[in-house]
Amino acid sequence: MDKTNRGFQYKDFKDCYGLKCSLQQSSSAVEDRIWFGVDESRMHLNQDQVKKLLPYLNTFVETGFLERK
Numbered sequence: 585m586d587k588t589n590r591g592f593q594y595k596d597f598k599d600c601y602g603l604k605c606s607l608q609q610s611s612s613a614v615e616d617r618i619w620f621g622v623d624e625s626r627m628h629l630n631q632d633q634v635k636k637l638l639p640y641l642n643t644f645v646e647t648g649f650l651e652r653k
Contacts, residue, residue, distance in 0.1 A: 594608035610617035619626040
């Protein structure tokens, strides 16, 4: 992990098309959030939204599918 000049953690990576992407801690004062995706069009997700996505992402890592068959 790296840090922005304001101290927020982030990780840069490239997708399968070679596009620059990132996962970054948000500076939102309302609630804990992250920025995630292609840098030109990142999603702004809160903890509950990420929590709801995790089972699908974990299943994909394990099986290559979003849901278990």
